[in-house]
Amino acid sequence: MNFIYMDNGATSFPKAPGVSAAMCQYIEHIGGTIGRGSYEKAFETHRIVLETREKIATLFNFDDPNHVVFTKNITESLNILIKGLLSEGDHVIISPIEHNAVMRPLASLRPKEVTVSKAQCDAEGNLILDSILPLIQSNTKLILMTHASNVCGTVLDLVSVGKIAKAHGLFFIIDAAQTAGIVDIDFTALGADAIAFTGHKALLGPQGTGGFVITPELAKLVAPLMEGGTGSDSDSEKQPAYMPDKFESGTPNTVGLFGLHAALCHLEDVGIETHRHREQAHTQAFIEGLKDLPHVRIVGRTNLMSRTAVISLDFLGKDNAEIAWQLEKKFGIQVRVGMHCAPSAHQTLGTFPQGTVRFSFSPFTTDLEVSTAIQAVRALA
Numbered sequence: 001m002n003f004i005y006m007d008n009g010a011t012s013f014p015k016a017p018g019v020s021a022a023m024c025q026y027i028e029h030i031g032g033t034i035g036r037g038s039y040e041k042a043f044e045t046h047r048i049v050l051e052t053r054e055k056i057a058t059l060f061n062f063d064d065p066n067h068v069v070f071t072k073n074i075t076e077s078l079n080i081l082i083k084g085l086l087s088e089g090d091h092v093i094i095s096p097i098e099h100n101a102v103m104r105p106l107a108s109l110r111p112k113e114v115t116v117s118k119a120q121c122d123a124e125g126n127l128i129l130d131s132i133l134p135l136i137q138s139n140t141k142l143i144l145m146t147h148a149s150n151v152c153g154t155v156l157d158l159v160s161v162g163k164i165a166k167a168h169g170l171f172f173i174i175d176a177a178q179t180a181g182i183v184d185i186d187f188t189a190l191g192a193d194a195i196a197f198t199g200h201k202a203l204l205g206p207q208g209t210g211g212f213v214i215t216p217e218l219a220k221l222v223a224p225l226m227e228g229g230t231g232s233d234s235d236s237e238k239q240p241a242y243m244p245d246k247f248e249s250g251t252p253n254t255v256g257l258f259g260l261h262a263a264l265c266h267l268e269d270v271g272i273e274t275h276r277h278r279e280q281a282h283t284q285a286f287i288e289g290l291k292d293l294p295h296v297r298i299v300g301r302t303n304l305m306s307r308t309a310v311i312s313l314d315f316l317g318k319d320n321a322e323i324a325w326q327l328e329k330k331f332g333i334q335v336r337v338g339m340h341c342a343p344s345a346h347q348t349l350g351t352f353p354q355g356t357v358r359f360s361f362s363p364f365t366t367d368l369e370v371s372t373a374i375q376a377v378r379a380l381a
Helices: 019-030 040-059 074-085 100-108 158-167 216-221 254-270 272-290 320-331 343-349 367-380
Strands: 068-071 091-094 115-118 140-146 171-175 194-198 210-214 296-299 310-315 336-338 356-360
Touching: 019 040, 019 254, 040 068, 040 210, 040 254, 068 074, 074 100, 074 140, 074 171, 074 194, 074 210, 091 100, 100 343, 140 158, 158 171, 210 216, 254 272, 272 296, 272 310, 272 367, 310 320, 320 336, 320 356, 320 367
Parallel strands: 091 115, 091 140, 140 171, 171 194
Antiparallel strands: 068 210, 194 210, 296 310, 310 356, 336 356
């Protein structure tokens, strides 16, 4: 049986053309690591990593590549930003549809009396902006929100949130796990102080890559999550304070960054709009093909306005896990089922505790695969 991969919200597959070749090139012919050698291959490694920073900065309309920090994933990025910024007694405002990459680090700070308030979203995952202002307190330091839900695909109006943050002197951090590479992200227009990203989803790069883009002002205030060798200031036992070394201790995932570099080159060549157009066409076809089913609820928006190609279904009166199993066994369709690491989102969207069957497309998903998925859902419903 041929398999149809529809779990791109978790990680993209296949990766962008050239990613595997770039990673093999590094492993088989280069091998040097950044900052740990003064020979030709080490310089070549440094060049590729620097170019990758520059491409990320360009992608986010950010003007300083030295303030692009690489981590092994967006969860690490969010942990650095959350735990490195917040102090005892601070207050944070979040959306109610956050991923556990935000919820769990915040929960771990409860012993420090860091408190959290949730703004409101409607049943489609749309942020209710008027719910934010009443939550602001004298000790509020940060607004932290996802750019788009990993459960229902709704894109939040973060431009408006950024204006609220700036008007009240609050830091604003964005989780762009579901949008980087498929939605235009303008760091300045969003009013962000930091944006965390991952390389293995819509950027179409390898797993084990991610990072964050951060303003110089916020970078000075965030403490590093760990210290160690950076390949710089090796005569000192103190962690460098300059960027990006402050946050990049230890040998990086250089082979992954070579793959991410290739993925970003592909994205530049093709263009985000081209990929987004393909995904939107698949999303529209999928939703239209299922809207009339009485026992299947499409969670979130049923149009293309402010949404990604992540579509959750709730099979009313049936076991969603059983449906997901049958999708693969009978039709070869691979999806994700359950909580998707976002229980707060499911509580907001009315799909807790049963979770959802989540389909998520990529630019490489075909019309035939979408048509097959529609037929499969209709057969199982």
